[in-house]
Amino acid sequence: MVSSCEIPLVAPSPAHICPFDQACSYLEQAAKELNLERGLLELLRHPRKVITVSIPVKRDNGEVEVLAGHRVQHCDILGPYKGGTRYHPAVTLQEVSALAMLMTWKCALVGLPYGGAKGGIAIEPKFYSVGELERITRRYTTELIKDIGPSEDIPAPDMGTSAREMAWMMDTYSMNVGHAVPGVVTGKPISIGGSRGREMATGRGTMIVVREALADIGKSLAGARVVIQGFGNVGAAAAILMHQAGAKIIAVSNADGGLYSDIGLDIPALKDYAAQNDKNIVGYPNAIPISNAELLTLSCDVLVPAALENQITEKNAHQVDATIVAEAANGPVTLEANEILEARGITVLPDILANAGGVVVSYLEWVQGLSYVFWDEDRVNREMELLMVQAYRQVIQQSEQRHIPLRLAAYTLGVGRVAQALHDRGLYP
Ligand SMILES: NC(=O)C1=CN([C@@H]2O[C@H](COP(=O)(O)OP(=O)(O)OC[C@H]3O[C@@H](n4cnc5c(N)ncnc54)[C@H](O)[C@@H]3O)[C@@H](O)[C@H]2O)C=CC1
Numbered sequence: 001m002v003s004s005c006e007i008p009l010v011a012p013s014p015a016h017i018c019p020f021d022q023a024c025s026y027l028e029q030a031a032k033e034l035n036l037e038r039g040l041l042e043l044l045r046h047p048r049k050v051i052t053v054s055i056p057v058k059r060d061n062g063e064v065e066v067l068a069g070h071r072v073q074h075c076d077i078l079g080p081y082k083g084g085t086r087y088h089p090a091v092t093l094q095e096v097s098a099l100a101m102l103m104t105w106k107c108a109l110v111g112l113p114y115g116g117a118k119g120g121i122a123i124e125p126k127f128y129s130v131g132e133l134e135r136i137t138r139r140y141t142t143e144l145i146k147d148i149g150p151s152e153d154i155p156a157p158d159m160g161t162s163a164r165e166m167a168w169m170m171d172t173y174s175m176n177v178g179h180a181v182p183g184v185v186t187g188k189p190i191s192i193g194g195s196r197g198r199e200m201a202t203g204r205g206t207m208i209v210v211r212e213a214l215a216d217i218g219k220s221l222a223g224a225r226v227v228i229q230g231f232g233n234v235g236a237a238a239a240i241l242m243h244q245a246g247a248k249i250i251a252v253s254n255a256d257g258g259l260y261s262d263i264g265l266d267i268p269a270l271k272d273y274a275a276q277n278d279k280n281i282v283g284y285p286n287a288i289p290i291s292n293a294e295l296l297t298l299s300c301d302v303l304v305p306a307a308l309e310n311q312i313t314e315k316n317a318h319q320v321d322a323t324i325v326a327e328a329a330n331g332p333v334t335l336e337a338n339e340i341l342e343a344r345g346i347t348v349l350p351d352i353l354a355n356a357g358g359v360v361v362s363y364l365e366w367v368q369g370l371s372y373v374f375w376d377e378d379r380v381n382r383e384m385e386l387l388m389v390q391a392y393r394q395v396i397q398q399s400e401q402r403h404i405p406l407r408l409a410a411y412t413l414g415v416g417r418v419a420q421a422l423h424d425r426g427l428y429p
């Protein structure tokens, strides 16, 4: 077992669950299943490059604050590093390292020619003005200028960032190199080479794999009772698309609390309410307020954690009352909780599959940019759906052939493809 001290500890993770140790444990399980050699396992668990930079920012009141920014490049065996940029107070180097490793397996699982990376800055974005966020993003990008690029490492949005931050990153990078380089980031605005469909892509991918998993047990999204934790980019998109497919979204939440309605929430109305109330959903009139803890134990067909890591732990996994848990967030179910859910016969659609729609459309954005040909949204959605359904089917097949749960099946596919590429490139015997 790799020790967390191999990755410098910046701050303990919120629930004292080391995300990097967890990621390594899943890797070890996959390596065991695949009979990978110890040396190869060692190679795969060490990130290739770990970057921490200081970001001095002048606040609007004139004070200077120095933030820590990270970018971890885990593996580039299959292609350029790829992964989002997170702005959240709980960001640590351990967390970013774990998320970078997840990106490697995710890209390999869905068949993208990318490696894995992740970036992050430990800030609560809502405590910073737009001007301050722009200065932070531009300085962070400048510090990473030699490490990112359309053939090197391609950042994208993650928690707390969006197309706006990607536009600032693209502009800063382009000014530094002297010409416009749209391909340095994905998830950027359409006006500067972004792809149609990227904003909804992660939630759409989740909807697609949930739809397939329900179909496999003779059910459908129409009429399914769905609970979603997180009403940001991913959670809100999943809610809208599942609602459109006829699901009853009986509860949603954000960081401030949740809402419940037994007859199903009016998701378009809730989306409008959030847009008019600075992304807040608490206070929406046509629902019963509930806590995030209550939300995770509601009786439903599908539970979609779409916020943070470590939300379902050994403490509440016994109370989860869902047929399917679809990990739209990265790492929302801990290792121990995963074992409890699997033992209870609950289907866990693992993050590297259930939230891969985002990086799939990032890839499609990159491909469109490189070929200077831009597609309409239907085409983007069709291409994404093909890759998502194919990955889902491969995971099911792997699970059935090897008699292993879906997470291990997904990991063996992702890790196995990277190991094969290492071998074929002559980098490992
Ligand atoms: N944005 C993307 O394209 C992708 C995001 N993801 C993952 O999806 C998850 C959510 O990301 P985004 O939707 O982009 O972030 P976001 O910043 O747009 O939204 C996050 C949502 O989670 C809520 N939240 C935060 N803390 C919470 C808590 N303690 N309890 C309940 N809700 C809480 C926030 O209020 C907000 O509604 C993250 O794990 C991220 O890594 C995964 C793949 C791609």
Ligand SMILES: O=C(O)CCC(=O)C(=O)O
Binding pocket: 082, 083, 084, 085, 106, 154, 155, 156, 157, 158, 186, 187, 330, 355, 356, 358, 359, 360, 362
């Ligand atoms: O779109 C991307 O490149 C990466 C998205 C991401 O960070 C993730 O899938 O966790």
